[in-house]
Amino acid sequence: MRFEVNLPNTPGLWQLRAAGVDVPRLFDFWFDVTIKRKEKLPAELPGEYFRADPPVGLSVTILKFDKQTQLAVEIDDAAAGKKIRERLRHYSVENDGAAVAEREHKQLWAAIDKILRRDQLSYDKLQRREGVLTRRAMEGLMELAAEVEPIRRQSICDLFTDAWIAKADRAFAATWLIEQFEEERDPDEQIGVRLWELAVPAIADDLIRLLRDRRYRDRRGPIALALAKTKDPRAADVIASVLDEEGVTRWALEALGKLKDRAAKHVEPIRKQLRHADNDVRREAKKTLKKLGFPADAPPPPPVHLVKNRKTIPKVLEEWSQNLDMDDVVPTLQRLTKCVESGFGEAEIAEVAAVVEEMKAEQTRAFRFPVTADGSKGEVWVTVFMDDIDAPDLAIFGDAKIIKKFDALSPEP
Numbered sequence: 136m137r138f139e140v141n142l143p144n145t146p147g148l149w150q151l152r153a154a155g156v157d158v159p160r161l162f163d164f165w166f167d168v169t170i171k172r173k174e175k176l177p178a179e180l181p182g183e184y185f186r187a188d189p190p191v192g193l194s195v196t197i198l199k200f201d202k203q204t205q206l207a208v209e210i211d212d213a214a215a216g217k218k219i220r221e222r223l224r225h226y227s228v229e230n231d232g233a234a235v236a237e238r239e240h241k242q243l244w245a246a247i248d249k250i251l252r253r254d255q256l257s258y259d260k261l262q263r264r265e266g267v268l269t270r271r272a273m274e275g276l277m278e279l280a281a282e283v284e285p286i287r288r289q290s291i292c293d294l295f296t297d298a299w300i301a302k303a304d305r306a307f308a309a310t311w312l313i314e315q316f317e318e319e320r321d322p323d324e325q326i327g328v329r330l331w332e333l334a335v336p337a338i339a340d341d342l343i344r345l346l347r348d349r350r351y352r353d354r355r356g357p358i359a360l361a362l363a364k365t366k367d368p369r370a371a372d373v374i375a376s377v378l379d380e381e382g383v384t385r386w387a388l389e390a391l392g393k394l395k396d397r398a399a400k401h402v403e404p405i406r407k408q409l410r411h412a413d414n415d416v417r418r419e420a421k422k423t424l425k426k427l428g429f430p431a432d433a434p435p436p437p438p439v440h441l442v443k444n445r446k447t448i449p450k451v452l453e454e455w456s457q458n459l460d461m462d463d464v465v466p467t468l469q470r471l472t473k474c475v476e477s478g479f480g481e482a483e484i485a486e487v488a489a490v491v492e493e494m495k496a497e498q499t500r501a502f503r504f505p506v507t508a509d510g511s512k513g514e515v516w517v518t519v520f521m522d523d524i525d526a527p528d529l530a531i532f533g534d535a536k537i538i539k540k541f542d543a544l545s546p547e548p
Contacts (some may be wrong), residue, residue: 136216137209139198143154146170147177147204150232151195153286154222155186157322158195158209159316164368165172170202173228176200184215185320186285188350193214203228244289245292250275251286256446267301268294268308277311288315291323297332306337313341316354327357334361347465353382370394375401383410385419392423402429415525418492435489436482445501448516453538455545456530458522464491467529474533474540478506479515494521508537 142150146165147196149157158180166176177198183190193210208223210216226232228473239509244258251257254269261268268276273295280291292315300308309330318328335344346355359377362370371394377383378401388408398405405427408420424430468484485502490500501518516532531541 136208136211136213137207138216138220138354139207139222140223141206142204142206142223143228143233145200145202145204146197147206149236149286150226151182152321152323153226153284154219155184155193155285155342156182156193157185157221158182159197159199164197168197174301184210184212185213186211186218186220188320190320192361193219194317239284239287240340241434243290246279247291250279256361261299263548264298264449268299269305270304270307273304273308273311277363277468281314285319285321288319289321289326292324292326292329295329295333300333304345305333305335309333309335309338313345315340316345316351322352322354324354325357327354327361331357331361334364336365339365339367339370343367343369346373346377349380353380355380355451356383356386359383359386359390360393363393367392368397369399371401374398375404375535378404378408379394384411385413385416388416388419388423392426395427398401398423399427399429402427418461421492436486438486438490439501440483440486440504441490442501442503445516445518448501448518448532449514451534452514452516453535454532455538455541456528457545458526460522461491461525461527464519464527466490469515469518470544471531471541473544474537475506475508476510476517479504487519491519491521491527494519494527496521496523506533508534 138161146161148161151161159182160180162269164174164178168176179196181251182195184193190211191210193208196207196209197204198207199205199366208216208219210219219325224230226236243337248257250272253275254272256266256268256272260266276291276294279362280288292312294309295312297305297474312326312330318329319326329371332344339362342365345351346358355377359374362374363439371391373388374387375398378387380381385453388405391401391405402424405423408416411417411420465488467483468487472480487502494500499518499520501516504515506513513534515537520529522528531538534542
């Protein structure tokens, strides 16, 4: 079965999720087409209809990205295809889908507000910590969730956060969220995060069952942290059993790091993750081993070039800067080694990398390296600002020749 549809915005992720369709590469592909100009249309991307059990594979052909998204969906399962077509046409350009979505959003929040007002609550009051959800409010929200489309339930589930649920009601709220987790199949939903926030020992059995069920795939990541939070004596063994599962590994490592002594017997499976292909997983494995008291490898070089005040960077130096993924920090610094004769090599790269791995969001670190380039002595400065978790802004300062050479070695963004 094949059909075409026009969606009222780009890249159409929300409408596809509303129809039960996941296209993992869609956002990055849209970025490559519209911003980087690296990809061309039309193009076919693999996806799946996740509201089937098991999910049904499909393909989405992107025909046009403009102010709208024109695409074609092709799926062998006719029954699933009809459901997808119905939802996408509901939110299509021809059906004034943007206005339909906005109207439904307002109707949902009007219903939520009505439930909250019965107990002198409001969304603004909850945000200001001027109250918590009453049992009656929670029950009303649960009834409302049963009446709305799955794509709308996330807004209701998000109200069940630890800040708005009294401790005495957390087991009650978490039990309902477990039901929602099992019913929902959207790989982008965040119910697991709510369960992590509300986790109490009373739901440990359910969390163990969810974590062991491979049908839930990488949605189980936060469930590992929720189980660790319960301090159940079985937690470490169950979490360690999913260490090798794609999409869950990093979460499981973090969860084991919170269990300390109980997780110590799983050191070898944790150490195995030091060779994982994903740098984020390797880094989390190092952190976990450190928390458990087992060194991952040789101690990092001391940060002898670290400078407290980045404002002392000479103004005569020129700058190169870029926002990077963590995986790109070392390769970027390796290009800098080709721009100097001495003073910045593998040892200095290791020094910077070790500091960056320990940085938290909003932190800045600056390094000063005496170098020799083109037979002359000078200095290179490297600064790192952790814009977000694992998203460093890297800046390199040097004389004009060094920066020009480095820029020539850098790939185009």
